[in-house]
Amino acid sequence: MSEGAISPVQSNLLASLDALRTDFARRFEAATTEQVLREENAKILGKKGELTQILKQMGSVPGDQRKAIGERVNTLRKEVEDAFAARLAAIARAKREADLHAPPFDLTLPAREALPLGHRHPITRMREDLVTIFRSLGFAVHDGPDVDLEENNFTKLGFPPDHPAIDEQDSFWTTSGHVLRTHTSNVQVHAMMGQKPPFAFIAPGTCYRRDDDVTHSPMFHQIEGFLVDEKVTLTQLRGVLSEFAARLYGEGTKVRFRASYFPFVEPGAEVDVQCVFCKQPDGTNKGCNVCKHSGWIEILGCGMIDPRVFEACGIDSERYTGFAFGMGIERVAMLRYGIPDIRLLFENDPRFLAQF
Ligand code: DAH
Numbered sequence: 571m572s573e574g575a576i577s578p579v580q581s582n583l584l585a586s587l588d589a590l591r592t593d594f595a596r597r598f599e600a601a602t603t604e605q606v607l608r609e610e611n612a613k614i615l616g617k618k619g620e621l622t623q624i625l626k627q628m629g630s631v632p633g634d635q636r637k638a639i640g641e642r643v644n645t646l647r648k649e650v651e652d653a654f655a656a657r658l659a660a661i662a663r664a665k666r667e668a669d670l671h672a673p674p675f676d677l678t679l680p681a682r683e684a685l686p687l688g689h690r691h692p693i694t695r696m697r698e699d700l701v702t703i704f705r706s707l708g709f710a711v712h713d714g715p716d717v718d719l720e721e722n723n724f725t726k727l728g729f730p731p732d733h734p735a736i737d738e739q740d741s742f743w744t745t746s747g748h749v750l751r752t753h754t755s756n757v758q759v760h761a762m763m764g765q766k767p768p769f770a771f772i773a774p775g776t777c778y779r780r781d782d783d784v785t786h787s788p789m790f791h792q793i794e795g796f797l798v799d800e801k802v803t804l805t806q807l808r809g810v811l812s813e814f815a816a817r818l819y820g821e822g823t824k825v826r827f828r829a830s831y832f833p834f835v836e837p838g839a840e841v842d843v844q845c846v847f848c849k850q851p852d853g854t855n856k857g858c859n860v861c862k863h864s865g866w867i868e869i870l871g872c873g874m875i876d877p878r879v880f881e882a883c884g885i886d887s888e889r890y891t892g893f894a895f896g897m898g899i900e901r902v903a904m905l906r907y908g909i910p911d912i913r914l915l916f917e918n919d920p921r922f923l924a925q926f
Contacts (some may be wrong), residue, residue, distance in 0.1 A: 579630050580639065586624050587642055590614065594650050598657040607661060611654045621647055692926045693791060693915055696903040697774050700793050703817045704772040707810060709795060712771035714757035716778075717748050722759045724749075726882040728833035742778050742788075750778035754794035755834060755896055758875070761796070762883035767890050768799035774899065784911045791899035796875065798885070798892035804837070804874055807893035811872065815843045818902075822853065826866065835873025835894060842866035847908070860905065867905055870897035 576584075594614060601607035614620050624643060631639055690698070701711060724736050734740055735752055742750040757773035773794040782788055797810075808827065815823045824844040832838045845861035855865030872895035877887035900912050907926065909915065914922050 576635075577632065579627065580632075580635060583624060583627055583631065583639060584642075586620070587639075587646060590620055590624075591646055591649070595653055598653050601657065602661065602664075604658065604661055607654070607657055611650075614650055615647070615654075621650065689926070691915075691918075691923065692903050692907060692909075693899055695926070696906065697791065697793065697899050699818070700897075700899065700902065701772060701774060703814055704793075704795060706817070707813060709770045709772040709797070712757055712761050712773045714751075714754065714760045714773055714775060716751055716776055717744065718751050718756050720747070720749050723751050723753075723756045726759045726879065727755055728876055728878050728882075730833070733833065740780055742780065751775075752779050753777050753896060754792040755894070757794055758796050758834070758879065758894060759883055762798070762880070762885050767885065767892070768797075770797040770799075771795070784913070785901075785904075787900065787912050787916060789916070790912070792896055793899055794894070794896045796892060796894040798875065798880075798890055800889060800891070802874075802891040802893055804893070807872060807874070807895070810893075811841055811870075811895065819843060819846045823849075824853075827872075830871065830873075832871055832873060834876050834879050835871075836876045838871065838873035840868055841870045841872055841895070842868050860908065869902060869905070870895050872896070 597610050597614075598607060601610050612619060615622065621643065628636060628640060628643070689695075705711070720736070724733065725731075729736060741752050744750075754773045754775045754777060757771070757775070761769065761771050761773075771794075775792065775794075776789060777792050778789055779786070780788060795810075797806075808825075812825050815825045823846065826842050827839040828842065830838050830840040843866070845855055845858065845865050845867050847860045848856050848858035848865065850856055855861070857863035857865055861867050872893065875892040875894050880887035880890060880892075900915055903909065903915070904912065
């Protein structure tokens with residue numbers, strides 16, 4: 571081959587360069603979005619792009635021709651880059667123009683779809699309401715452990731060793747001999763062992779029993795209340811619980827005490843409140859399914875703290891007296907909202923929870 575003659579490789583290269591030169595501007599012009607433009611650009615300048623492929627063949631161009639062709643490649647690359655930048659700016663301008671001429675965006679329009687808002691669980695709500703009422707009556711909140719010693723859950727509260735509640739059948743025990751508290755009354759023991767009277771506490775918390783039916787769940791919640799001072803009387807207990815019923819169910823709601831037995835109180839009682847579901851304007855009840863036509867609903871146990879409990883917890887039972895009461899939070903919530911099955915409260919089905 572003579573000096574200066576054009577080889578087939580070169581003529582191929584030159585043909586590809588010419589084809590690209592006539593083509594690229596049209597291709598960029600045809601791209602109307604930034605994404606399409608960038609894709610087109612990558613087809614030319616990218617790692618496997620057309621111009622890159624041409625560059626790769628430069629090695630087989632004879633030395634004396636390489637410079638001239640190299641310059642043409644570089645010029646073309648510069649033209650492609652400039653055209654890309656110009657087209658990119660043009661697309662951005664066109665978009666901005668379109669936005670500016672679009673119908674105005676009305677900020678006052680209502681949101682298209684309101685996000686569904688959640689709320690507190692009915693048990694949490696009930697617990698907070700109960701705590702608020704007792705705090706307003708002067709009780710402070712006291713905490714206690716869910717997993718406790720048998721002593722604190724049973725023995726110090728006066729349960730005899732053969733009491734059925736202590737039985738494996740009725741309570742949950744850990745392998746190390748601890749019990750999942752069967753009631754919040756264990757907080758009485760922790761409070762009495764931790765400080766000197768006078769004090770008045772409430773203790774909301776979780777309890778556990780081997781029970782499972784429409785009104786019992788193996789995990790449930792109680793709120794315990796107790797007050798210890800000199801010269802505390804049953805009348806004061808009655809006063810506190812009557813006021814509690816008035817604040818929870820409305821002024822004038824009647825309460826009644828029925829003698830009952832709990833190992834840690836003497837005397838002990840169960841308290842019924844007047845059924846709010848069938849209460850009549852004149853204060854009488856006409857009877858309904860909720861109260862099983864008695865006009866009364868049992869809501870808690872209570873009594874005067876047994877002197878043996880004081881002694882077991884290191885409090886002078888000659889000097890101090892006190893009262894205690896305890897109620898199931900689920901029970902109060904079921905009565906308040908008319909919930910027929912306790913398990914609904916723990917299944918957390920949104921269709922149920924949305925009703926509160
Ligand atoms: N701890 C009892 C229970 O779980 C409820 C109770 C009854 C608590 C009488 C008391 C009380 O403080 O005086 O059934």
